Amino acid sequence: MIGFIVAGLVIGVLARLIKPGKQRLGLVMTLLLGLAGSVIGGLLANLLGTGDIFELNVLGFIAAVIAAVLLIGVAESLSSRRT
Structure with a gap:
């Protein structure tokens, strides 16, 4: 669970770095969007058969990073x- 939260935060931060312009999002929103992106990325990878x-x-x-962006x-x- 902690690894999932850390991965979500890393994905959210990377997505914010990739997205051009200034975002008015706090740390909590970055974490939530990163978590949502990681779930979407995991689902996509699962559908393609590359892993769980x-x-x-x-x-x-x-x-996950693309979904978070x-x-x-x-x-x-x-x-x-x-x-």
Whole structure:
């Protein structure tokens, strides 16, 4: 469980570094989006047959970072609509 949280935080931070521009997201939101991205990446890797959902592999990690970047974009667009 702790490894899943650490991986989610690393994925969230990498996604924020890849996404251009300034994001108005705190550490908790970065962690949550990283966790969501890691679940999506794990599901995708599992569907492709490269490993289990909670198994850390290269394809799952790359998919998780891409999913987290997309989720950050969605979170930014939703927060800009509220203001």
